[in-house]
Each structure stands twice: as structure tokens, then as C-alpha cells.
Amino acid sequence: xxxxxxxxxxxxxxxxxxxxxxxxxxxxxxxxxxxxxxxxxxxxxxxxxxxxxxxxxxxxxxxxxxxxxxxxxxxxxxxxxxxxxxxxxxxxxxxxxxxxxxxxxxxx
Ligand code: HEC
Numbered sequence: 001x002x003x004x005x006x007x008x009x010x011x012x013x014x015x016x017x018x019x020x021x022x023x024x025x026x027x028x029x030x031x032x033x034x035x036x037x038x039x040x041x042x043x044x045x046x047x048x049x050x051x052x053x054x055x056x057x058x059x060x061x062x063x064x065x066x067x068x069x070x071x072x073x074x075x076x077x078x079x080x081x082x083x084x085x086x087x088x089x090x091x092x093x094x095x096x097x098x099x100x101x102x103x104x105x106x107x108x
Pocket of ligand 1: 039056057082
């Protein structure tokens with residue numbers, strides 16, 4: 001009985017592989033933008049639409065967002081908190097999160 005289940009599971013796995021489903025690593029990459037964006041939600045809002053005086057990121061130009069973020073990271077833009085938050089992100093993560101916020105609907 002157990003062996004049958006194992007064979008069935010292995011067959012499904014093989015079938016998924018043979019039709020070209022992405023491996024686990026590729027799925028992680030597809031979610032990178034959301035994982036990084038979750039770290040920004042407390043201050044900038046879940047989709048980058050911020051409340052009050054906080055800067056909204058939603059719908060802003062992707063390149064401009066990435067450029068500002070890198071400037072914070074590299075200490076080229078004055079900040080109260082962003083220079084600390086921006087540290088440790090790779091260029092790929094920054095591009096991914098910039099694209100995520102750029103593609104969100106800006107507040108009216
Ligand atoms: C603790 C609150 C906080 C978090 C978390 C945070 N930010 Fe910020 N963000 C700020 C503040 C405050 C500013 C204004 C600059 C400053 O004083 O640091 C800012 C400014 C920015 C700006 C410049 C916006 C503009 O129009 O000038 C960008 C881009 C940005 N943040 C991106 C991000 C991204 C991406 C994340 C997540 C990785 C993030 N921030 C997480 C508080 C935060």
C-alpha cells in the first residue's frame with residue numbers, strides 16, 4: 001500500500017518535471033518582490049499607498065524608485081531611517097521591489 005502511494009507520488013513528480021513546471025528556486029524568485037515589499041508595508045503601505053505624510057511609492061517611476069533606494073543604501077541621500085533600512089538589499093532585490101511598487105495603483 002505504502003509502496004503504491006510512493007510510486008504514484010513519484011510518477012506525479014516526474015510528470016510535473018517533464019512538462020516543465022518551474023523548480024522551487026524559480027518560484028522563490030517570482031515572489032522576491034512581494035517578500036521585499038512586505039518589509040516596507042509598515043511605513044509605506046501594503047501596496048505602497050501610504051497614509052498621512054509618509055511617501056507613497058505606488059505608481060512612481062520604477063527607475064526613480066530604485067535610484068532613490070540605492071542612494072539611501074549608499075549614503076548618498078539624506079534620510080532619517082531609510083539609510084538603515086536600505087542596507088543589505090541586493091541590486092536585484094531593489095529592482096524587483098521598485099517594479100512591484102511602480103506597478104501598483106497610486107492613490108487618487
Ligand atoms: C520604518 C519606516 C519605513 C520602512 C519600513 C521603509 N521606509 Fe522607505 N521611507 C521612510 C521614510 C521616513 C522616508 C523619508 C526618508 C527618510 O527620512 O528616511 C522614506 C522614503 C522612501 C523612499 C523615497 C520616496 C520619495 O518619494 O522621496 C523610497 C523609494 C523608499 N522609502 C522605499 C522603501 C522601500 C522599498 C522599503 C522596503 C524595503 C521601505 N522604504 C521601508 C520610512 C520607511
